[in-house]
Amino acid sequence: MEPTLSPAGYAALTILILPLAAALVTTLCPRRDPERSANLSIGAIAIGFILSLGLFAFTGDKAMETNFNWLVVGDLKVSFGLLLDPLSKLMLLVVTGVGLMIHIYSRGYMSGDRGFSRYFASLSLFTFSMLGIVLANNLFMMFVFWELVGVSSYLLIGFWFEKNSAADAAKKAFLTNRVGDFGFILGIILTWAALGSLNFTEMAWLVEKGAQSTDKSGGTLLSLGFSLLAEPLGKIAGGTHWWTVHPNVLVTLVGLLLFMGAMGKSAQFPLHVWLPDAMEGPTPVSALIHAATMVAAGVFMLCRIFFILDIPGSHALEFIAWIGGVTALLAALMALQQNDIKRILAYSTLSQLGYMVMAVGLRAPGPAMFHLTTHAAFKALLFLGAGSVILACHHEQNIWKMGGLRDAMPRTWWTFRWGTLALCGVWPFAGFFSKDAILAAALDPAHRNIPLFVLGVFVAGLTTFYMSRLVLVAFCGNARSEEASHAHESPGVMTWPLVVLAIPTLLAGAVGIDAYIAKLFPGEHPPHNEGFLDNLFAPFNHNILAAGFGLLAVVAGYQLARTLYVNADRDRLPEKIGVLAKMARDRFYFDELYEWFISVTQETLARIADWFDCWIVAGLLVRGTHGTTELVGRALRLVQTGSLQTYAFLFAAGVVLVLAWQLLGNSPTH
């Protein structure tokens, strides 16, 4: 089949291919010129950003799709295709826009590093993989790029691989993701078995059609498809009729397995442990991974396959909502007692991702994508600001050794403050609108969940508390170390991206992104507002309860942080909450638990393998063979007397025996 590409398709393909080309040129060129490789990567993503803007502005809401057959084996057709719909166009804009700022910032941050070219090659590879996930039109292709993202994040987290901690963090991220990806591919296989297609458009059509038409027994056609699958599965499991899978169980299982992929990539509890460690990478990488791309991939994927999670009879969404809620709460608690500026941001990312996943679980993928978009902007801003601070303090990351940076670094200070306000959810910053949309979703009569709403408000308070702590300790007060007192503003190549990112941090909430996404998901109520000013006050009209409680939590959190941390020299929180502070500081012992679990299981496995090797392989097989041969040899040696006459006697006796047997034994039969 000869693919025909529309101009928009060509543009999308160009956006996808350019970063790959940049990475290849930089990697394969024998002579590495740092300047050239940086320019190539920045150029590739800049063109991508411009094309994305064009796609966003000039193509309609109708989804466009291009499909190539990539691999055909019997019934299995694996296609490679690009899907352009509002969801992917929005994500394109986020990835290329935030990515471009991070690329430019990296030029300043990484200047002089020995691996400068390698850094930009990895960055471009990462961008390529992420864009592949965004543009993929089927689950299989998404999985391929999903794995590519895993590999390139491994390269970037372990960029300073001479440091043991960085190499370990890279391994940890890769392995933790592998656990999630294993579930993801199982989910993909089950989906293919049940629906016979992995193409998003086709699957959505099948699901919709299946949900509408009912068969004779009253179940939907779709659950019929799943029950068809249930039968062979039952055969595999038991071979008898007493063990059959209920279609609803299977639908839920598929949803949960697919969610496992998101659990790994978006670092949801209990696979969240890799993300804080990933801070070992260069700071712009942290911004790229934790803001715009890798962690967003999980949420994006959940929104893409939302129709599978939402099949009637599936209970996956309830589980997803609670996992998101638990992640948000745990991460916020852990952030309370961290002292590393990047780690605080990492835990806040975890917490915000928890919000997004919770929103998906609350049947509100629109607000989830909305929060993802605004979060990408302000979290990238915060990370890049943190990078600027770290560089100014000569790679000091402990906030208790900073202080007073407000006057030394004015541009970093006000952009960082804007990012913080957005993260806390202060009106009119972008974070307020998206967080409010999620809280409102928890109160939506269609899928009301009061416990999760309370949890969300509480986490919003915690967020304000730890972010205020960070800002008050690091930027205000007096300098607490030599480095901090000599800090000065970073160069323009690093501060200008901050300024650019500060614009969407302020405005992204009210420009109508939520209405744009809402068109994708039927069943949501798109806010119909006329203009910017209407949007600005929409949350208060829409659901005053959510907005009110959200703002109340912010005020409470800030007041609490102010009493504790204004002009503080040390952290007085542990005195107040005691053992909880220690647990939060030690991250609730998840790492220790996993370490214990892995060492126990691995130790057991190793012992069994050792026992098997020692007794079965080396003992029974090797030494057993050798022992038997030797024993038989020794016994036979006794026969060799060396005496001629013994031999003669044995020979004669043998002859007599054979004769006797032949003549006496056989004769009656003749």
Add this chain to the structure above:
Amino acid sequence: MTVGLEHYLTVSAMLFCLGLLGVILRRNVLVIYMSLELMLNAANLALVAFSRFNENLTGQMMVFFIITVAAAEVAVGLALIVALYRKRQSAHVEDLTSLKL
């Protein structure tokens, strides 16, 4: 009483057994050698007897061959025994156990 095949065969078997006993029981290599010859000749006797009573000359042909081979064998065997005696100063089989470990 006519002498039949079974009589010849009985003598032959007795001779063979005597020879075998000699081979197994005697100590002197020379005597063992003579016993061996006895066994060969017992076989010869049986062959000739079969040949005579079956009116078929093949057996007697075989006997000629055996006598010839036995003559050659005696020459080699005796030479070996002489050589052995020269080397070991003994012709007793108990002393000839160097093949034993």
